[in-house]
Amino acid sequence: MARLTSTLLGAGIGMACTGMALAQDDTIKIGVLHSLSGTMAISETTLKDTVLMMVEQQNAKGGVLGKQIEAVVVDPASDWPLFAEKARELISVQGVDAIFGCWTSVSRKSVLPVIEELNGLLFYPVQYEGEESSKNVIYTGAAPNQQAIPAVDYMADELGVEKWALLGTDYVYPRTTNTILESYLAERGVGPDDIHVNYTPFSHSDWSKIVADVIALGKDGKQVGVVSTINGDANVGFYKELAAAGVSADDIPVMAFSVGEEELSGLDTANLVGHLAAWNYFETAETPENEAFIEEWHAFTGDDSRVTNDPMEATMLGFNLWVKAVEQAGSTDTDAVLDAIVGLEVPNLTGSTAKVLPNHHLTKPVLIGEIRDDGQFDILSETAPVPGDAWTDFLADSAVLDADWPGKGCGMWNTQTESCVQIQSNY
Structure with missing residues (x-):
């Protein structure tokens, strides 16, 4: 409970710092759609804090397009249908230009029809099952071939x-x-x-x-x-x-695939030592970029015990890609940002780069880590960045599908019939 209280207090400080002295007419709004209560709160609150940190840092650099960024935070409360309601509120009422959020696939699936209906833009930062490519989503977590x-x-x-x-x-x-x-x-x-x-x-x-x-x-x-x-x-x-x-x-x-530093923090790891996890980032990565990120995180939260994890890196990548795409497009309009974002690259925290692919997934390295008794990971293996595959090669119905938004305007292009499938896979 003490750690959760510290998390929420740190978040509140971050929100206050982000929002102070912002002129309403001179801001660009983004939505933060993460559970701050309910069963997913501990995991998702950290990602909310990450977005607020990135906003604070970008505003210190002058914002984007000459305007400060304002983060509009809502709490879908680990209630999957409420994610859709809050997404609609963020776009239709608050007028946000992009949303950073969701954790579970069921929350993303709940939000997806709203985002597509209203032509919003979602950056989704958690590893998932693949079998999806939406025009309105940038998937910054791992697909199955990347984990x-x-x-x-x-x-x-x-x-x-x-x-x-x-x-x-x-x-x-x-x-x-x-x-x-x-x-x-x-x-x-x-x-x-x-x-x-x-x-x-x-x-x-x-x-x-x-x-x-x-x-x-x-x-x-x-x-x-x-x-x-x-x-x-x-x-x-x-x-x-x-x-x-x-x-x-x-x-x-x-x-x-779902046990990382945040889940291990505060637990007795005696029963877990030696077991493994697969992610695209571990806090123990020895790079200047990671060292700087951890230092910035501790400074922002005011708590040197706060760990970093893979979904935090994916959140950071998504935010930096959005900023870069907005600056290249000269606009926060969804279509203009999506036209600009494919092919953009930003540094990751393990020493290589993340590139946005035509299927709206990223290139990501694959790391295998062994759990230590301090709740951190010894990195046993690391690959070069792997292109994320929206549709797996190992299911017959999916193996014939590609996603190519700039070239085909399609997330489900059937390479055999050379046509765009309109109904998502049942998997």
Whole structure:
């Protein structure tokens, strides 16, 4: 509770600093659409704070197009339909020129029809399941080929994993990601009997049978690995049950896609040490850019214990790309910004650059990290930037699709029929 209070106080200070002395007629408004209450508040409040920090820094440089930026913060309260209502309010009532927000895929899916109807612009900063490309969204988090697929390759090639437990929370991101991974593993020659899939509700607590099932996979002597799309506090019980069963990271390694520095902060990491996570950024990245970002974050929040994480970097990338596109377009108009943004590049925090692709995804490096007892990660592997793929190559209906907004004006271009599909995939 103390850490959450500190987060909210830091956010309030940031909002005050951002909003003071701004002349209403001389500002450019952006929306911040992140949950400040409810189950997602701790994760999303950090991203709200990140946007406010970026606004403060950009305003200190003179703003954009000669105007100061005003951040309009709303709280959708971890209520997925309320995300759509708040997005409509931001665009239609507040008149924002861009929105930075959403975390879960269900919140993004809720906002999507509103953004498209009103021709708004959303920068979405969290890793997701892919199978989407909207004209009105810039996806600054990882697609499956920038996280899930390379993580499986690492486990198979470096750890010798032969049998797979795909464990996830029961909603769209884990289900779609695991559907892709099942198909990918089959292409790698893994038989269906060597893949175990299980879904649990948010905040699931009784992991005894599931862990027993995972352990049983290895009775034939094959190396078992867990690919985890478990979200939220359910992770605590899962790792505790593994430890209680005497299972270490050496016995059955867990590769998580939703456990990062923020989730580990303040937790007892004794049960997690040695397990793995795949992201595009870790706070332990040793670059001048990252060192400066961490220093700026601590100065903004007034708290040197506040960690950084992957969605924060993705938020920073989205904001900097928006500023660069607005300046190049000479306008904040959605269509003008979208015309300018494809092909733009900005530095990331790991020493390379992020480039906006015609499918509205970015190039991002893939990092594999091992959890340390201090809640940070030792970086074991890092790739060159990988182009994000909106439509996976490992599902038949998606493999024939491309997204090309500047060239085709289409997010679902069927390369076989050479036509634009109008209905999104069911995955």
